[in-house]
Amino acid sequence: MSALRAFDSCGDPFTNGPVINNACGQLVSQCTVFLMLLNSIIDNNEKISRDSKRVTPIEQPKSSYDFIVIGAGNAGAVVAGRLSEVPDYKVLLIEAGPDEPYPAQVPSNYFIYKETMYDWNYKTHNETSACGVSDGVCTWPRGKNLGGTTSHHGMAYHRGNRKDYEKWVNMGCKGWSWEEVLPYFLRSEDNREIDRVGSKQHATGGPLPVERFPWQPRFAWDILKAGDELGYGITEDMVGDKITGFTVAQTISDKGVRMSSAGSYLWHNRKRINLDVLTEAYASKIIFNNGTAVAVEYVKGGIVNVVNASREVIVSGGAVNSPQLLLLSGIGPKKHLESLDIKVVKDLPGVGKNLHNHVSYGLDFTVDEDEEDQQNNTADPLHTYLDNQTGPMSSTGLAQVTAILASNYTSPDDPDVQMFFYGYTATCLNRDTPKKRQIRIIAVNLHAKSRGELTLASSNPLIYPLITSNDLQNEDDAKVILWGLHVALSMPNTPTMKKLNLTLVNTPISHCSQFRYMSDEYWKCAMKWNTRTENHQAGSCRMGTDELAVIDPQFKVYGIKGVRVVDASSIPVMVSGNPSATITMLGERAADFIKADHPPDNKLL
Template identity: 45%
Template sequence: MSSAAATCGCPAPYVGPPLTATCGAGQFLVFMGLLDGYLRAQCDVADPCGRVSCRSAPRDLDYDFVVVGGGSGGAVAAARLSEVPGWRVLLLEAGGDEPPGSQVPSMVLNYHGGELDWNYSTEPETAACQGYPGKRCKWVRGKVLGGCSVLNGMMYLRGHPKDYDYWAAAGNPGWGYRDVLPYFLKSEDNRELGEVDAAFHGSGGPLTVQRFPDRPAMADHILQAGRELGYGVSRDLNGANFTGFAIAQAKNRNGSRVSSARAFLRPARGRPNLDVMLNSTVTRVLIDEKTKQARGVEFVLNGQKRSVRVSKEVIVAGGAVNSPQILLLSGVGDKQHLAEVGVPLRHHLPGVGKNLMNHVAFFVSFLARNETSRYDLDWAAATEYLLKRSGPMSSTGLSQVTAKLSTKYADPSGDDPDLQMFFAGYLAGCAKTGEVGARMDDGPRSVSISPVVLHPKSRGRISLRSADPLAPPLIRANYLTHRDDVNTLVEGVKIAVRLGATRALARYGLELDRSAPPGCDMPFGSDAFWECAVRQFTGPENHQAGTCKMGPDSDPDAVVDSSLRVRGVKGLRVMDASVMPALVSANTAATIMMIAEKGADMVKEVWKQGSVTSRAGWAGHWPGGRDHGWPGKPAAAGWSAPGWRRNSPGANRLRDVAASSGNPGWNSWTG
């Protein structure tokens, strides 16, 4: 019997990989092995009694719904659909369950590049990633129950209201901010309503949101540095103020990660109508050639091909890479491309795989000359976490700090930032001996500041490498091919350099890394130098989106309609980041969960079971009533907030998109 089974009173099958595999063997083996064992014995962290029971084979050959992918969107969709007792729901996930170590916030980077990761790389880039082997950038994508919500930094941000109003204006009714906010609230269980703008938050939902219980002193000094440069400090970037520096809230509970699987699937583990299968890679959706109706799903388990039939709908939720790949393998996509790779055509839909977007960054590195380079993980930190769920292991270090800022290229209103800043350092991820004060090396501590382009204009594409469903797809990111992305990123780098030189951070003796990337022989610090640097060592964020674009009939690249139904194929929807017409200006996890929440309600309405909460029932979630606009903003009929005046840049952008998408009524609203 394992230690967890003895302690927690239920069977505790081993879920790998162990922490030793994520830090490397050798000198890390003993300490990290002991720590891994202790974590597995913590009932709330390992959660052996609360995990979903996974099947080794389908219970039935027929299901009402099959959800493909158990990530940020798929876990939500499967949990919500299985709320209807009479519906049989099967969730197929290509990876395994999340290991206990991944629940520890400070281990946020440990599982990147391992067996929980698809380990994708882009094709050779022409304008970015030039300093990496093969001119390829690596992409972290979760191959595990919970998907990227098991590997990401847990930051809970939704973006800007304008992001969603832009979606609606582009011909997607029902996706404006006032429409989607109730679904954010539906998921949320915010434990700090007194410390945020409570009107914008929910409580009692399955997704726990709060700040980490620990942060390094430098985190607060970064906020001071922001003030010193004239920027504001926001207590809630999801609230009334969308700009400034902040200690972000995160998806965590009692000092441990809350993935989509932990939040949504584990509470549903006792439902007899929900089946979950792991290590099951979907190879295609079975579509009737004549009727173009989704009839089932084919998948590979333990090297053997299997299939199940579907009576109602298939929900594809593989993410921005795998969802278009699955559609293409199913014969849904551009007919010329499918003919080239030898996939039989089921429906010509040329937009599948197009419109690939991602936030792009650059890591500005500093040495903290007044601090030694030591391990932040030691026996003291481990003991504090094991006993109290606090201390350095209960947070992501400096990565919980962020900022939303406007460069000179942003919307002149100042209310629609085009830049986000991330920070890194003080992360208790790995250690060799656990000795308190043990040095990594003889040098000083290092930290980094990463500017991120929030509204990228460069577009890439996902396509098939071959008809082999197990071959990785071709990923052409096309980073920095649009001049505006380069300009914004260079401005962000200069802001990061100025931050490092503030009085607030002088106590750390920050020294900018002045080493020049290969081929960047321009004067250091010039715009030309930084442009060369960002093209050499481009930083891709894990925010890929847009490859199954939501859009109206008039959009030739639209893959799904505003109900998330795949155009031209009956009984097939997509519910993940791939449906975003444009990237939200924030981390994407919260938005993906919202998409699945709303998508599940749409399915329930169609099949006449009723949504969990009717549309009319959401009025109570609107402070002052639904017709009064979102909290803190004027009603639609009389908007005059900064950035939303008639003929303002923000309104004009919406007007142009809406008019071109067959919505002429927006001209009178903005004109």
Template identity: 35%
Template sequence: MSTTLPGPLGFLLGPVGVFGYLAVFLWPFLKVELDDPVGLPQFDILTPLDSHYDYIVVGGGSSGAVIASRLSENPHVSVLLIEAGGDGSIISDVPAMVATLYGTSMDWNFKSASDGKSCLGMIGGRCSWHRGKAIGGSSNINGMLYNRGNKADFDRWAELGNHGWSYEDVLPFFRKSEDQGNHYYAQDSRYHSVGGPQPVSDPNFETPLAWAFKKAARHLGYTNGDVNGESQFHFTVPQTTTRDGRRFSTAKSFLRHAKSRPNLRILLNAKVTKLVLSKYGVQGVIYKRFGNIASVKCRREVILSAGAIGSPQILMLSGIGPKRLLKKLHIPLYKDLPVGMSMQSHIGTSIVFSLKEPVSFNVARFITNPAHLVAYLKNGRGFLSSPSGFEGFGFIKSGLQNKAWPDLEILMLSGHPSIEGGLLYRGSLNLRDEQFDQYKSIQFEDGFTLIPYNLHPHSRGRIILHSRDSDAKPIIQPNYFHDPRDVQSLIHGIRVSMKLGQAPAFKHFGSELFPVPNPFCKYLPFLSDAYWECVVRHFTYSIHHDTGTCRMGPYDDPYSVVDHQLRVHGVQGLRVADASIMPEITSGHTNAPCIMIGEKAAHMILYE
């Protein structure tokens, strides 16, 4: 069992904290199981790799862990899974501790490039870009919210020339992985299933704000319901990828029981730097581990599942990418493809409300109450079982897009940027002093935040290689709000959020719109459209749903990198399977679609 405590946990779970002392004394008598996600040896350097494997999966994240597990179910093939990070941490098991993992060894800790149009209230004009670096990938450090997207998303993928990716095509793969913990939802066998490897459950802990969120939505004419069922157009408390109050990353869900299979080898702390290519296609991979360079060959295929940043980076380092960029970096061209282009990201902003009643996810108050630790260690309940206060979301149309899907989500965080004094969220958001200081008057006090964000932005970003050095972080150009239509739709979401936060259900707890203007926008009429445009460009809330950098589409699609079977155009034996292949971003959180992509990719590889 790992007991390493990463990140700024000094007063939360450190050896001198009240929680630390109580845990030491109570742990032997309590029942909750907390340990490393998979229980793999972190520094296994004694057992040599085989020279060849049938399949090499690069990246053990939300898609890669699924693919490696499913491929290895076939005892007649050998599978190597290579992951750049380690086995995670005990803290990644505890849902409420998610923010403590940002900036640690489990986070790639990227930053976006400054462009003068967004992230202006962040240090250097750069938004934080948290991505998981551990077996399980970002499913170790995300908010755990389970949302598949909208039916029309996948029908649109099929319309774009991707045969086999309509909603009816992908729904069986969503069901295949799911172990639905809500008895009522589980009875709906068309949309849900039980017995899959990925737990999906209702939260074990809610503040009264979760109830208020649903009631306020009904007051505005919206409905409550299952957003993963017949219709997505509901407001509800999110289900999460947890069980008994513990996070279940894809590593824990798909690899914990698969790791003992003799045909599956999992290599941690190994960063793939380049593909081995010949005129016959991909032959294997080159990786770096503990300062040493090594290679391993494949007999059948390499599957890149390194994510929307890692997969295009590896392709471009290998000579697969835009011809002009690779020539500039003196990388020999293998295949000219639009790798790194067409990136789409969900983006929003924060609307803060203060409260007169002590009903929010107030870490400072909870941390001084040992009953919460006892409840968690005993039966996985209490505030530690909550996904950091994300207690509500809803999906709506702005009326500015003539599409079947929702183009706005309103996410509720039952806290605000300074509710814990800025110890965690200030750094995780990379906030400038001026941006954070506006909330000092409500430091440690109760409140909540509504986060409207664009589900289908018109702006497109890109990933660009910084150099030929595989250790150099790529340049991330999200181009948030470069298309003014994205600002217009987000302002609509802000207006709905203001009505929602001041509905009677929230007023019952004394909710008030936080009256202090954003310091960078105080010269504009307060609450005007011009003011809100200034706010979204300064307090730019990145949701870390990044897609499209290895877009799926037919060969004549000028932005496509892979075909409908995820095979890289013109490269034999190479596929990409992760969020990067999405031709258009889904209407919601991206972890569940990435699990589905992993399920479908493995099925195609083995059976099609």
């Protein structure tokens, strides 16, 4: 416990949440010390680290495998884990990053690893309608470790809704209706609150633990009450019969501890001799022989290696890495590949196209802290969390509160706005500040019409691709966000928020001074200047049947043999909500498709 005593001497920099004017002295150094000490403490706390359950990566793969899965993120871990159920299959999972860090298991630490070795730290460029404050460069944090971004995000469990999958079918994705995908959501799910949400739309026994966090600030429930007072209602289950309203979301977590895709699909398979996991190995090219994938080239420790694949290569790098790898391998627009002297294996013009994301804008408010949360302020969240995985560190504060709403631009059964909230997180706190909290209310457009693209900057696989999101280029996207901002601006007028003195504290943006402050035109200018990207990137290797489709409805890349793309890049149009559960469903379905094409001789493990 010496590390814990050392942490105490730091003055508890991580407690119950941000208070207005919170400014811990030497914040960066205190946070760095905290993470180092917390890592040491959690390393010896099996209930949090789950160290004994983790995968032990191999140092050197065998020369050949039946299946090679590239990317151990949201989908890749699912595919590899499910394929390893077949004793006949020899499976290699290649991940560019290391194992997920121990402190990432703590829910309050979501996205603390941004711009570290666990983050790809991608940047877009040449944005003309977004991220003006940073000269048209938007930041896209993406997880670079076992579990990918599921080791860093807010853990919300959502599936989109029936209409989302109808759109997929209408785009040529036969077999992807709601009725056809629901069984795969149920297969993956272990809902710990089945008595509350019911078994009609939920299941137990799957690898994905789904439950609410053990702790919510009192203000979370005040938000729900205010949403109800505005007429939007409260829903117990965003994926149930009532898909709109305000709620405290269920999350992909296990008794106050994060559960990544690696935790859900790899940890319990760690002793299978037919599954190898290779970390810190960057897949640089798929090698083909007469149009059939036969091997994967990868870089580890600065050395280029090759491993053979006798059946299939499954690409699960995500919306950035997957199209990049296809392009590097000679699959993509012919002219673009030839301009970089890359041998064309298959001319597929849709690779890297259709790239889109959920985009948002947030407003800052202050709120008077109520008595219950003031009492939480004096608690010791670190010791509470280490003891029983409850308290503020067992949650994401207000980030677990959300709302799915239908704006004036859509129908009630096809909601297009999500409201996010931020505040009351276990972060740096100066206890000498006034008894006010600063919170943020964020309006997200779930039905973005703007489309971007990804191209290669070089044939060198270690050089990042060129990404242009074109966020907010379509003016309809700004209109939807604006509708959500009016919802946020109406909250201080509710009886509940009047009692708590919810007050807008946004500082006017000088760049938008030509518009009257708080007018619609001002907010449109503001969101294009200080754009918030939600890191739900998708669509860059999309499924479909038209000329820009990259994969067929069973994830097979058109025109070649032995390659599938299974991840968010496969999604034709992003679902109306947090996408992690949907990407897990993709992995579940893909594993079934692969097994059907390669019938196993032996029973499943």
